[in-house]
Amino acid sequence: MNNIYPVNDYGPLMPGLVMAAVAIFHVFLAQFAVGGGFLLCYFQWLAMTDRNPNARIFIHGYFKILVLISFVLGALTGVGIWFTSIQISAVTIGEMVFNFHWIWAAEWTFFCLEVVAGYCFYRYHDRLTDKACMVLLVLYTFAAWMSLFWINGILSWQLTPGDWVQTGSIVDGFFNPSFWPSLFFRTVVCLTLASLAGCVVVNIIPDLDRDAQTSLINRSAHLMIPMLLMPLLGVWFLFAMPEDSRQWVLGGSPAMMLFFMISVGASVAIGGYAVVGLWMQRLYINGATGTLLILLAFGATAGGEFVREGSRKPYSIRQVVYSNGIRPQDVAELRKTGCVTDDPFPVTFEKTLPNDIVTTGAKVFRRQCAVCHTVEGSNAVVHLTESWDIDQQRMNIAKLQQTKPFMPPFAGTPQELEALVQYVRWVQAGRPAEWLKTLDEQALQQITGWLDDAGTEPAQARRKSASAATREQK
Numbered sequence: 266m267n268n269i270y271p272v273n274d275y276g277p278l279m280p281g282l283v284m285a286a287v288a289i290f291h292v293f294l295a296q297f298a299v300g301g302g303f304l305l306c307y308f309q310w311l312a313m314t315d316r317n318p319n320a321r322i323f324i325h326g327y328f329k330i331l332v333l334i335s336f337v338l339g340a341l342t343g344v345g346i347w348f349t350s351i352q353i354s355a356v357t358i359g360e361m362v363f364n365f366h367w368i369w370a371a372e373w374t375f376f377c378l379e380v381v382a383g384y385c386f387y388r389y390h391d392r393l394t395d396k397a398c399m400v401l402l403v404l405y406t407f408a409a410w411m412s413l414f415w416i417n418g419i420l421s422w423q424l425t426p427g428d429w430v431q432t433g434s435i436v437d438g439f440f441n442p443s444f445w446p447s448l449f450f451r452t453v454v455c456l457t458l459a460s461l462a463g464c465v466v467v468n469i470i471p472d473l474d475r476d477a478q479t480s481l482i483n484r485s486a487h488l489m490i491p492m493l494l495m496p497l498l499g500v501w502f503l504f505a506m507p508e509d510s511r512q513w514v515l516g517g518s519p520a521m522m523l524f525f526m527i528s529v530g531a532s533v534a535i536g537g538y539a540v541v542g543l544w545m546q547r548l549y550i551n552g553a554t555g556t557l558l559i560l561l562a563f564g565a566t567a568g569g570e571f572v573r574e575g576s577r578k579p580y581s582i583r584q585v586v587y588s589n590g591i592r593p594q595d596v597a598e599l600r601k602t603g604c605v606t607d608d609p610f611p612v613t614f615e616k617t618l619p620n621d622i623v624t625t626g627a628k629v630f631r632r633q634c635a636v637c638h639t640v641e642g643s644n645a646v647v648h649l650t651e652s653w654d655i656d657q658q659r660m661n662i663a664k665l666q667q668t669k670p671f672m673p674p675f676a677g678t679p680q681e682l683e684a685l686v687q688y689v690r691w692v693q694a695g696r697p698a699e700w701l702k703t704l705d706e707q708a709l710q711q712i713t714g715w716l717d718d719a720g721t722e723p724a725q726a727r728r729k730s731a732s733a734a735t736r737e738q739k
């Protein structure tokens with residue numbers, strides 16, 4: 266039940282952010298690959314119906330870039346996600362694989378189809394008939410979009426598991442409350458990215474005059490038309506989110522709100538440029554502007570993914586697993602048995618721990634805090650607690666879910682909590698060779714009281730049950 270998988274240490278980098286950074290790159294590339302399929306089908310149609318004399322040249326140039334970028338980097342970052350997530354979030358990944366292995370198998374099957382169709386097109390398109398090319402492109406696009414379809418169900422389930430929590434049904438989990446808004450929103454993003462990339466590619470193709478370039482760019486910009494739906498889809502998604510998550514985004518957490526604003530702002534900038542520049546004035550976009558727009562789109566994607574991931578806190582799978590891999594129903598038990606009692610893994614990153622108390626503290630930190638904090642780097646516990654005296658440190662950690670509602674409740678014994686505090690203080694004191702060898706009984710009693718006060722439920726549930734209780738009293 267409580268298998269321990271130590272979180273890898275990335276020095277000053279917060280493990281959660283390392284995983285997020287790899288994931289954001291991957292999502293960006295993968296969405297580009299999906300949208301690229303649609304764009305190529307469109308241009309193949311333009312070529313076959315003689316609507317644009319340079320459509321074929323475009324397809325050739327675009328596919329080279331699409332293949333290079335999305336197949337090579339997309340596959341590498343895809344492996345990177347698995348590699349980092351098992352080092353950081355093994356319990357969560359385990360839960361996802363356990364519940365959705367057939368969905369994942371389906372996703373990989375479609376990914377294979379996508380690669381095969383894409384490769385055949387890349388290798389043979391100049392020898393095939395127009396019709397055969399179209400079949401390959403449609404196959405490629407369908408497979409790519411279907412892999413988005415499958416993975417979208419798993420990712421949206423993390424935020425809104427919906428009825429699955431009660432029924433355990435894969436269908437309920439897959440078609441969860443945020444499934445459709447998320448799928449449509451991502452599809453629009455895919456089309457937009459592909460369209461922007463199209464504008465850049467046009468500038469790289471040699472031997473095209475300005476008129477030819479402009480007409481290709483304006484064609485490519487057609488894939489940005491669905492962007493008009495974005496505000497609607499965004500609001501739909503926000504409404505599908507659980508209320509507390511929505512609150513984080515809409516002001517409850519300044520960082521989250523900032524990223525949300527970045528995402529919205531960048532999207533509005535791109536959309537505005539598309540409407541005014543490309544459709545109303547039929548402008549030409551040079552390579553630099555196109556690249557800038559793509560960077561903006563990257564910012565929008567990064568902001569959006571950060572918000573989607575962040576708004577799940579304190580969970581990595583809502584109501585099922587906390588971000589640190591501990592399950593809500595195990596917290597009460599862990600308060601009695603301890604969270605590192607059975608932790609067999611040595612603390613490799615601290616070579617000079619002075620005694621068992623500090624070692625235990627380091628392990629507690631690794632088990633419960635290390636996903637979201639570092640010791641001394643980013644979001645460092647040592648700095649966050651610097652201005653507190655020892656009792657404030659004990660109390661605020663004992664009442665972790667009240668200290669900041671996006672943290673899970675503390676899930677260990679009072680002895681472990683005190684060991685954690687001692688570990689933090691030992692680092693704050695400059696890692697001396699000697700440190701306190703016995704725990705203070707009085708402090709332990711006080712910690713026990715604070716832990717009992719805080720309870721074992723997460724902040725939001727507690728607040729909700731408190732208000733439900735007052736409602737019942739009335």
Ligand code: HEC
Nearest residue numbers: 578579588589633634637646649650662668669671672673
């Ligand atoms: C789900 C991620 C997550 C986990 C797990 C987590 N924290 Fe936090 N913690 C945060 C975030 C985010 C902040 C906000 C940082 C800020 O305000 O700049 C924070 C803030 C804090 C603060 C500062 C609070 C304040 O009022 O300024 C302390 C202290 C802290 N965490 C300690 C811990 C300890 C100790 C653990 C492990 C027992 C832990 N956290 C586990 C995410 C987490």
